Amino acid sequence: MEATWKKHLRKETLPLPFCPGCGHGILLGAILRAIDASGIDIKDMLFVSGIGCAGWIPSPHIKADTMHVTHGRPIAFATGAKLFNPRLKVMVVSGDGDLASIGGNHLIHAARRDIDMVVVCANNEIYGMTGGQVSPTTGLGVKTTTTLAGNVEPPLDLCRLVEAAGASYVARSTVFHLEHLIGILKKALGHKGFSFIDALSPCPVQYGRRNLYASPAEQLKDLEKRCVPLEKARSMTQEVLKGRIVIGEFVCRGEH
């Protein structure tokens, strides 16, 4: 029997365009499972995505309203749609480059307004689509096509950023921690206010190859190793946490 969440896919758009081993396909599955489990009618939803491999997670694959907009602007487009039709359940799915560099200001201001929408950052710590250039979430020392000697600029912690800006639901997970990821996506869908999910989703082709991961599976395993649950991280020093990824729920305020 076909899994019930698969009915939300536009069959004629399959197979997905992602490279073998890409995390973005897993993330799409997680989003659809969360929607299915939350009982939301997908017809009430609007998915907005920007430009990048991540932009293809909802568009054109999800059988609902999807809007594929210019690089960096999906949150602004989504704001317009939500304001005119507040009953729409709006979800933005886009990449770290799209949401955090070129579109960083929209992210900050949407969080500040605490506007009711879910923003999922498919964070592969690189610009995947354009050939693997450094992004604002690329870790120190990581090799990309624009940081051949290793990245020297510190990465941005997007969860801390939107928390400071005023988001009322903030969480991080990875495509490795699938159950956890589905759980926070479900919670975000039920939350009224600005929900932000930093979903780590490895890019084996542009990131993995250059940083010597033997296979997509190795890269996933390493992602797991880098992660520390928030509860555990609380008792760890900043020094020990350097280069690690803290996963969990950082902010959960107000209505659910």
Added chain:
Amino acid sequence: MARTFTEGSKAVAETVKLCRPNVIAAYPITPQTHISEELAQMVANGELKAEYVTVESEFAAASVVLGASATGARSYTATSSQGLLLMTEVLFNISGMRLPVVMTCANRAISSPINIWNDQQDSISVRDAGWVQLYAEDIQEASDLHLQAFRIAEHPEVLLPVMVCMDGFILTHAYEPVDLIEQKEADAFLPPYQPQYYLTPKNPITFGAMMGPESYMEARCQLDRALCGSTRIVEEVAKEFKKRFGRFQGALVDTYCIEGAEIVLVAMGSVISTIKEAIDLLRKEGVKVGLLKVRCFRPFPREAIKEALVGAREVLAIDRAFSPGSGGVLATEIRASLQDVKKAPEIKGHIAGLGGREISVETIINIVKDRKSVGIEDRFVDLKEALLK
């Protein structure tokens, strides 16, 4: 000079390196990426002593090179399509402040619909930004143009930014044999930039100040005069380049088989090579057809165009971009240039090759053979009627 077989983007990056830029800022976008990645690599391995900034958007890239140029740095950026449009506000600032920034535009279509393939809608859409715009026919010309671009931009009578336009993929990703200039020769052709006005605490000045109704118009007029006047410098620099390096692919314009031609095709960019092939075939059949290549689109070389087209019976303009609601931009400007010519040729506009649709030798031959009188309505070439229903 060394001949190598190389990718268009690499040839351009090698030439930009020869220009010894002090500051480079770029944001990745297809099909520009290979140029900026090559330059990043050169900076990383110490071959090129420049500051390379991996900025957060094209808006930032243009702003960074503006700031750098205002302090007297030779500054360079590269982009395409959406990236160029995002830069638009800053493009006007760069020219308004008379800063000699050089940029490569790897020409690509504009969304929506999303399309990463080639046409020239991006650079054509910013034609009013006050930049010199030069269009390359092949990889050799694309790389040579960068050395010329800095010379033109930094000329004391010009002091304006220059955009080198090269067709995305067709030139950026293709491989051709290219003659690369030696650093010593490049240095002799392009000495270090000697800014006349720049930001320094020793002599504080203001860039970008407010000018009201009493003086704004004069500042704009000066910009126009400098841009129009740059035609002379574009020609001078192309001639000097020829003298030093033996290569000349036109200055403001170039022509091919135009002697005695009754029909003249006019175009810009990589389609020029295709047109030349088509002309060779047509000439064999006895069709009196020639070519006018527009190499410098801004400033628009009205006089040179007039001179080349007087005597022709028909002019067939090929635009790889258009102004919706008006038509082909090149066609329109050619019409305007010839309006005071007695017995002016009939000008037929053709919009072709949008979003990567191929313009083949056959396309050109068909354009020449099925010339219809369409008035001033420009014709979309090779439309798929079934998709229009």
